[in-house]
Amino acid sequence: MKKNVLIVTYYWPPAGGPGVQRWLKFVKYLPDFNINPIVFIPDNADYPLVDKSLLDDVSEDITILKSPIREPYKFAKLLTGKKATTISKGIITEWTKQSRIERLMLYIRGNFFIPDARKSWVKPSVALLSDYISKHNIDTIITTGPPHSVHLIGLKLKEHFGVKWIADFRDPWTTIGYHKELKLTKASEAKHKRLESQVLNTADDIIVTSSPTKREFEAITNAPIHVITNGYDKVSTGVISLNEKFTLAHIGSLLSKRNPKVLWRVLSDLVKANPEFAQDFQLNMVGSIGEDVLESIEKFGLNRYLNAVGYVSHQEAIVYQKQSQVLLLIEIDSEDTKCIIPGKLFEYMVSNRPIVAMGPEATDVEQILKTTNTGQYFLYKDYAGLKHVILNHYESFKKGSLQSNPIGLQKYSRRALTESLSKIL
Template sequence: MNKKKVLIITYYWPPAGGPGVQRWLKFVKYLPDFGIEPIVFIPENPNYPLQDTSLNQDVPTEVKIIKQPINEPYKWASLFFKKTSKTISKGIISDKKKQSLVEKMMLFIRGNCFIPDARVGWVKPSIKTLMGIIKKEGIETVITTGPPHSLHLIGLGLKKELKIKWIADFRDPWTTIGYHKQLKLTGYAQKKHKQLENRVLNTADDIIVTSFVTKNEFLNITNKPVTVITNGYDNEKRVDFEMDSKFTLAHIGSLLSKRNPEVLWQVLADLLREHTGFAKDFQLNLVGTVSEEVFKSLELIGLSNYVNNVGYVSHEESIVFQKKSQLLLLIEINSEETKCIIPGKLFEYMVSNRPIIAVGPKGSDVEKIIKETNTGVYFNYEDYEAIKRYILKGYDLYKNNALISHPIGLQKYHRKSLAGTLYKLL
């Protein structure tokens, strides 16, 4: 029996690093178990701000991968403004008052000259290439995943030209994502983004989102079916590790300029001052890209000597940090726009057996999942006393070798279970 062929159009693919890669890498791994043959379409010469070659080993050897050349504006910009171009492409945008003239200029160009994003030049040549491939391979279903949301315009073009089923997967929202306001959009650009978002949401046959907040937002724009398929966790190969001897709080992933929980830094500074034993045992591990603004906040409050700045590591190495740390930090920007953000690392955190301290806006989807799975505690930015009590409680458990999480109901977030939900749409 021939498997049903599905074309997946994605920008991020190994050796790209970061959580955006793993979503479709894992779907491609498990869809064949449900009688689906995935064919993956990616750029031939992408400009990935982060790379993780360890993810190459997760690409199934039998999967067909088709590549199309792409012109990368970030690559050209890096020839003249290397540091600024690299930080913007990673999503790190300085506070408005601290932006240099170069950063302001690049943000304006990014927001107004490349709509919806800097990969829009890949759309037309990709449509031209894929029309022949879809006919040749007998493909009936196409999936586009964004960001970059310009990839949805490839789906839009293919839907217009061919009789295909098109599913649009939104790993993040489009016009309501937090950094959108920082792109210095003109009125024309804002209107154009809205128009394109509306066309995609009302032309695709099915829409997938990663959060319940985004689903509700999109249901106000379209009558098309919207399905929530979160990110998840996979079975990782066994890793050797020893639990940290210190009372480590670890944040794994990017800490952007506005993802800067000063209430947490204040709690830690006060605990260090008030408890001699805590000061001797405590260490803050920052694993991943961290903005200068965060480092300055830590320095001003007196935490610099307790910070272990690890920097970016491979996915394999990040798993080790998750398992050996005493407590895991999950931080989100305190804003209405970030209620829908469910970081991919949350699900790996949940199976690490380490308790999670999450700090973010009220009413977020992260809060819902952490409570449902009993994997930690979620705090708002106003919860100074509650955060302090929880860390002290964790410290007491650590001293008694009893600090561990007690999760429930995690199986539905396994990557294979999520692939089964996707299969039902296919």
């Protein structure tokens, strides 16, 4: 008999972006390990990104429960339009460039919606799920955040029913980069910390996506903490030809603080010094781009080489990855981002294209790239190293020999990761 597990998540198809794929793929493979996933989602969510192609991965055999949610971002859009959408995506401009309305929105978001703007979904969800748990054979629930208000649903259900509760953190709570941008009062910051501690110390098991997050949470709780990274899944795309140009591609959002000026400087110097490189080079940006990033690209004279594609479906993103000559992976240069392993890293690794990554010192990303032989990792100050590697890649491109030679990727497949999850369950 299969074990019934209730999974509570805000992000679910047709939501787009990386947040939806982790549990979409776990749910896809859990039945292979004698586990029956029952998924609870909002009925009318206002997702900042939509990708209807992901609906193809949702099996008709999966039970999906829904409950309405009140979305404050819908109201905010009526007042501010595009700005509310960008904030909901996590794109926050620098303080000196923020308008008064943006600063006000961040203050309201940070201090009146704790832990986040989806807090109103907690109470009705607990009421609906309490009835469902009572009528069905449910002894294990999983909550996944952000939004971390989802964990408060798990907290209440744990208190009411004593079910086994696993809290999955795709990102940290109070140390994630944008948390500092929310204009929190001391009382609000203390409430975040209190709720975080309550969740971490009440859940039976904690799952995180990186070793730094595990170390961070170990200072708060004695609950078992398991690292299950994100991963890759097989995507059928047919035969894809490489770009004829020497394309460097970044797939995904490039936020304002994720602005590698040293990379723009390297590329600017290369196109100025080498006419042949300038003729061959193209910079592909697939996803949302912060205004500060665009300004930096223009400042370094790279506008003529920029192909700003915008947001595309996951299927299209995979095609862009496999077409590209070199893939760029860029993280904010901050202590707070050491715990972040972007989900696209794993899909990059199976694209058979060399990766050039940038971020803070001593991260899991750097170790994964080294152990899988899929790319090089650089600090933001390493102008010489970046220039050397990009030139080497360009020379290999001209010879027709530019490729990646990965090793040991199987453990990052979505099915293998789901097997690890099944053992916890």
